[in-house]
Amino acid sequence: EDQVTQSPEALRLQEGESSSLNCSYTVSGLRGLFWYRQDPGKGPEFLFTLYSAGEEKEKERLKATLTKKESFLHITAPKPEDSATYLCAVQAEGQETSGSRLTFGEGTQLTVNP
């Protein structure tokens, strides 16, 4: 069974204080790893897709990296508006009838104080 574990559960940073969020995964063949941001009362907002170990993606203050066992979301010089829950999800290889679902972790709740 596919599993995703995110750490820490919650993280408080001061504005400008860089840090990283971790996503460890176990999957029977990785088709893709996805990062989402979720604000309270909203649906997850897509950030990045990573497909193979060694791949990196960047967007503004965020950078996602991928190894064979885990992914990191690096946040550089965060601002208060970066406060949200960050979700990691994996999609496993498989048949069309079984390889489309995303398996999510429980998320990391990030708070950036001004």
Place this chain on the structure above:
Amino acid sequence: DTGVSQDPRHKITKRGQNVTFRCDPISEHNRLYWYRQTLGQGPEFLTYFQNEAQLEKSRLLSDRFSAERPKGSFSTLEIQRTEQGDSAMYLCASSRQRNQPQHFGDGTRLSIL
């Protein structure tokens, strides 16, 4: 893209009642997914459609739950004889291809009295 639209945003009902939610995916996205999310947890997969065909169902989807996607456009999720444990956010997502990002709506929050 106008985004994934879900209706209603909030639903309050009494235990034992039936409820139905609607999801309108991003146009030209032929894949549509339903997830359920409870407080402090990540979304959990419920079911998946490719066009009008329901191709995958989770074990979470008991026989009180039914989903349809007539004509491969919008989808409905119905819960019959609601129970307290059905209280959650029900999220819909759509994608163009299987390994492309799934884009989510803002969900329907269900509260069971």
